[in-house]
Amino acid sequence: MAKQDKKQLVIIGAGPGGYAAAFRAAELGLQVTLIDPEENPGGVCLYRGCIPSKALLHITKMKQEIASADKWGLSFKEPRVDLDKMNGWKNKTVTKLTEGLGHLTSKRNIEYIRGKASFSSEKELVIDTGEGEVYSLEFETVILATGSQVMELPGIKIDHRYIIDSTDALDLKDVPESMLIIGGGYIGLELGSVYASLGCKVSVAEMTAGFLPGTDPDLVKIFEKENKDLFEEVYFETRAEEISVEKEKVKVVLKGKEGDQQKVFDKVLVAVGRKPNSGSLNVEKAGIKTDRKGFIKVNAQRQTNLPSIYAIGDLAGQPFLAHKATHEGRVAAEVIAGEAGAAYDPRSIPGIVFTYPEMAWCGLTEKQAKKQEIQIKVVKYPWTASGKAAMKGSENGLTKLIFSEESGILLGGAVAGKNAGSLIPEISMAIELGATAQEISLSIHPHPSLSETIMEAAELFYGAATHVVTEKTENPS
Amino acid sequence: MSKNEKKELVVIGAGPGGYAAAFRAADLGFNVTLIDPQANPGGACLFHGCIPAKTLLELLSVTEEAKDAEQMGLYYDAPKIDAEKIIHWKDRVVNELTEGIGLLAKERNIEYVRGTASFLSENELEVRSENRDTFHLEFEKVIIATGSAPREHSQAKIDHTRILDSTDALTLKNIPKSMLIIGGGFLGAELGSVYATLGTKVSLAEEGSGLISWVDEDLVKIFQKENEDLFEELHFKTQVTKIVNKNNQVLVKLKKGNEEWEKEYDRILILLGRYPMTETLNLDSAGIEKDEDGFIKVDQKQKTGRSNIYAIGDVTSEPMYANKATHEGRFAAEVIAGEDDHLLESKPTPCVVATTRTEMAWCGITEVLAKEKDTEVKVTKFPWVASGRAVAVGKANGLTKLVFDSKSGKLIGGGVVGKKAGSLISEIVLAIEMGATAEDISLSIHPHPTLSETIMEAAEMFSGNSTHFEGKQKKV
Numbered sequence: 001m002a003k004q005d006k007k008q009l010v011i012i013g014a015g016p017g018g019y020a021a022a023f024r025a026a027e028l029g030l031q032v033t034l035i036d037p038e039e040n041p042g043g044v045c046l047y048r049g050c051i052p053s054k055a056l057l058h059i060t061k062m063k064q065e066i067a068s069a070d071k072w073g074l075s076f077k078e079p080r081v082d083l084d085k086m087n088g089w090k091n092k093t094v095t096k097l098t099e100g101l102g103h104l105t106s107k108r109n110i111e112y113i114r115g116k117a118s119f120s121s122e123k124e125l126v127i128d129t130g131e132g133e134v135y136s137l138e139f140e141t142v143i144l145a146t147g148s149q150v151m152e153l154p155g156i157k158i159d160h161r162y163i164i165d166s167t168d169a170l171d172l173k174d175v176p177e178s179m180l181i182i183g184g185g186y187i188g189l190e191l192g193s194v195y196a197s198l199g200c201k202v203s204v205a206e207m208t209a210g211f212l213p214g215t216d217p218d219l220v221k222i223f224e225k226e227n228k229d230l231f232e233e234v235y236f237e238t239r240a241e242e243i244s245v246e247k248e249k250v251k252v253v254l255k256g257k258e259g260d261q262q263k264v265f266d267k268v269l270v271a272v273g274r275k276p277n278s279g280s281l282n283v284e285k286a287g288i289k290t291d292r293k294g295f296i297k298v299n300a301q302r303q304t305n306l307p308s309i310y311a312i313g314d315l316a317g318q319p320f321l322a323h324k325a326t327h328e329g330r331v332a333a334e335v336i337a338g339e340a341g342a343a344y345d346p347r348s349i350p351g352i353v354f355t356y357p358e359m360a361w362c363g364l365t366e367k368q369a370k371k372q373e374i375q376i377k378v379v380k381y382p383w384t385a386s387g388k389a390a391m392k393g394s395e396n397g398l399t400k401l402i403f404s405e406e407s408g409i410l411l412g413g414a415v416a417g418k419n420a421g422s423l424i425p426e427i428s429m430a431i432e433l434g435a436t437a438q439e440i441s442l443s444i445h446p447h448p449s450l451s452e453t454i455m456e457a458a459e460l461f462y463g464a465a466t467h468v469v470t471e472k473t474e475n476p477s
Numbered sequence: 478m479s480k481n482e483k484k485e486l487v488v489i490g491a492g493p494g495g496y497a498a499a500f501r502a503a504d505l506g507f508n509v510t511l512i513d514p515q516a517n518p519g520g521a522c523l524f525h526g527c528i529p530a531k532t533l534l535e536l537l538s539v540t541e542e543a544k545d546a547e548q549m550g551l552y553y554d555a556p557k558i559d560a561e562k563i564i565h566w567k568d569r570v571v572n573e574l575t576e577g578i579g580l581l582a583k584e585r586n587i588e589y590v591r592g593t594a595s596f597l598s599e600n601e602l603e604v605r606s607e608n609r610d611t612f613h614l615e616f617e618k619v620i621i622a623t624g625s626a627p628r629e630h631s632q633a634k635i636d637h638t639r640i641l642d643s644t645d646a647l648t649l650k651n652i653p654k655s656m657l658i659i660g661g662g663f664l665g666a667e668l669g670s671v672y673a674t675l676g677t678k679v680s681l682a683e684e685g686s687g688l689i690s691w692v693d694e695d696l697v698k699i700f701q702k703e704n705e706d707l708f709e710e711l712h713f714k715t716q717v718t719k720i721v722n723k724n725n726q727v728l729v730k731l732k733k734g735n736e737e738w739e740k741e742y743d744r745i746l747i748l749l750g751r752y753p754m755t756e757t758l759n760l761d762s763a764g765i766e767k768d769e770d771g772f773i774k775v776d777q778k779q780k781t782g783r784s785n786i787y788a789i790g791d792v793t794s795e796p797m798y799a800n801k802a803t804h805e806g807r808f809a810a811e812v813i814a815g816e817d818d819h820l821l822e823s824k825p826t827p828c829v830v831a832t833t834r835t836e837m838a839w840c841g842i843t844e845v846l847a848k849e850k851d852t853e854v855k856v857t858k859f860p861w862v863a864s865g866r867a868v869a870v871g872k873a874n875g876l877t878k879l880v881f882d883s884k885s886g887k888l889i890g891g892g893v894v895g896k897k898a899g900s901l902i903s904e905i906v907l908a909i910e911m912g913a914t915a916e917d918i919s920l921s922i923h924p925h926p927t928l929s930e931t932i933m934e935a936a937e938m939f940s941g942n943s944t945h946f947e948g949k950q951k952k953v
Contacts, residue, residue, distance in 0.1 A: 055869040069539040073562030079551040086550030325924035350924040391532040424902040425929035432921040446827040447800040451903035
């Protein structure tokens with residue numbers, strides 16, 4: 001590795017945003033240096049986020065599905081659970097994927113530096129390999145992609161043993177008898193589902209009045225209906241305070257509407273969200289502007305206030321989603337390579353909560369429409385009218401589309417139910433392509449499939465759908 | 478029912494085409510009479526086709542999941558299979574759905590006549606109701622939607638006891654020890670996997686070179702590989718030359734090239750496709766023409782040679798898919814109401830084949846079709862080993878394939894194979910319908926980690942390498 005020469009493009013952070021940017025830039029002919037503390041690219045998403053959690057959630061989903069088969073005549077005995085093997089599977093998945101990324105990196109002639117980078121000026125970085133080697137690196141252009149980190153709560157120290165964060169939880173070293181999850185967002189619900197299905201008594205404490213604050217309540221309702229028994233206790237509008245570890249147990253005081261109550265759990269999982277990882281970069285030495293919350297300020301090209309420095313992904317703003325970071329990474333690489341018109345201006349960013357059942361949404365929400373004073377028409381198609389949903393008794397589901405009232409153009413969508421996440425890419429694509437209700441209803445959908453609910457919801461924009469009568473038709477007979 | 482007044486619109490056949498036409502017409506203000514022999518609308522699809530078949534596949538796929546779970550650290554014993562309960566569950570699904578559609582017909586004030594209809598002239602039908610009561614019905618307009626029926630084998634009469642058709646097989650009354658399926662189309666693969674999962678030793682004989690051999694080879698290869706060990710024997714390029722009943726078994730003579738052999742099976746299941754069902758309609762009396770394959774001839778507006786008589790669905794053309802019939806049905810109703818501002822021409826109709834293990838789906842101009850039509854295309858393929866989602870859930874044996882028009886860069890077709898592959902096809906269809914280019918698709922943010930990312934990455938490959946896959950594209 002040549003450390004002395006000036007690098008054409010340096011990317012700091014090799015998560016889904018950073019490596020996508022690196023790969024795209026290399027593809028477009030740039031000389032790329034990619035810096036990350038891990039052995040291979042992957043970042044939080046692959047090492048301790050989406051990928052390991054989805055591997056575990058898939059196992060959870062299978063377990064629940066197989067248990068429900070008794071209803072229709074296939075009775076399985078409770079499975080023998082081999083936690084080591086489960087961990088092995090998850091770890092193997094992570095290794096396979098991150099090694100694959102490492103392989104792609106070298107194939108694309110990207111210089112990979114294992115270490116941490118921070119600015120010493122607006123033209124120079126300091127690299128710390130973590131093994132005693134520290135050196136500086138000059139660059140022409142930089143993309144910052146250091147992502148985000150787990151947020152802690154004031155007064156609660158994560159000891160990674162009794163009081164754990166999501167990374168620890170994904171390690172799945174053992175299944176405690178009882179666990180309190182602080183935070184009823186998607187991480188809390190997903191990890192809560194995993195532990196509950198493995199036999200842990202999971203309780204949840206959430207500060208706001210319900211699960212998934214900010215999410216369409218129509219979706220949350222469906223999740224709640226299916227998961228009445230998933231959690232041992234659920235405490236809304238409750239803060240967890242005065243946490244202490246005594247005799248290998250965690251004592252917590254829950255402060256809610258009904259006063260304070262002291263509870264004891266084997267473990268407490270803090271899942272209150274994530275914050276941008278801008279602190280370690282020394283951005284002030286380069287003069288890069290951040291906002292109050294620590295996000296780096298960027299324009300549509302993902303350029304910071306310094307023309308040669310870009311920032312993408314979790315660092316550049318909400319939502320914290322790998323696929324948003326990937327998209328931004330590719331945009332930034334294209335801008336740097338001089339591709340005309342490259343900009344970050346998505347109409348729709350899909351989000352999926354991989355619980356059982358799943359909840360997913362994209363584009364404009366009803367709430368946003370109200371705030372922005374956009375006239376919308378909302379149509380809801382209940383899965384009770386779907387043949388596919390009926391097959392396994394998953395009628396508790398909803399497909400909801402949000403159209404511009406005037407033009408009939410699709411602006412947003414939301415779905416909840418078994419495998420609901422599989423419907424959101426089509427809705428998201430329809431929004432990006434500017435599809436109208438008529439275009440969606442005229443697109444032939446496979447039968448029987450859940451995607452028919454999208455088509456029929458679109459039919460509802462004009463009145464009745466084939467399988468739902470909303471307005472009684474006038475018929476003189 | 479008043480039998481004597483002239484009916485405004487009669488729809489013959491209440492399958493997914495017929496009832497969709499009836500519902501759309503009623504919503505547009507017509508007085509609709511819907512005629513079908515069953516107690517409720519639904520047709521072959523709901524009573525003995527897609528719905529019971531896919532229900533069984535869905536229910537039984539759980540046993541395959543349980544096997545898969547082992548690699549992930551969940552050990553299941555083989556399940557206790559309660560066939561009665563499965564049948565009951567499946568029948569309940571069919572009943573609930575068909576009763577639901579019956580209710581929707583009522584709510585829409587559609588007159589439902591249980592019976593069969595045949596033409597007396599171009600404006601009169603003879604209806605034979607279920608209680609054998611026969612009466613005449615004058616009409617202004619008719620939509621024919623009688624669908625299709627299973628084809629028989631030249632060497633055997635279906636006796637519904639040992640020599641079965643798909644309808645018999647779906648009742649699941651008996652799980653035989655051994656079964657030979659004649660025909661390797663999608664029903665052969667689907668029902669074969671159902672019986673194999675229930676413990677039958679299933680063999681299959683097909684005249685063509687493989688399962689579902691008319692679909693793109695690379696997709697079929699993966700599909701076949703994933704499913705082949707469900708079958709006891711797979712005989713391709715093989716003819717069945719003789720079928721006879723013998724001592725509670727069926728003796729079959731098979732011929733492959735110069736090789737000929739005999740074998741006995743408990744049951745024979747004949748799945749040789751379907752033919753358009755026009756025989757009871759007495760089309761000649763109305764002067765309606767058929768083509769040499771027996772399909773009713775219609776124009777682009779689904780109109781037959783008679784200006785007041787329309788036909789839709791299986792009775793008019795291939796492919797015989799419920800979703801195609803539904804769209805034609807709604808379209809015909811709109812034409813009759815004068816609301817047809819679009820044409821139904823060359824729609825990318827999706828098809829999904831499922832077994833208890835895996836799925837394969839395709840739509841639009843596939844690579845095979847492009848070759849036939851001499852269309853210059855660029856094909857991109859994204860293998861699922863490069864998909865984080867597929868690897869994380871142990872389903873890396875899959876492929877997502879997109880077919881673009883070389884000149885315009887527009888998406889014109891696609892295909893997918895792998896677990897849950899069917900869930901990807903609707904997005905591809907919509908993209909084709911919207912005239913999306915590779916760039917449009919690759920710039921649409923797809924959720925991570927999902928299988929749908931394979932569509933985005935296949936689109937990225939149109940102009941080089943995708944984020945997660947380094948591969949060459951090929952031009953046809």
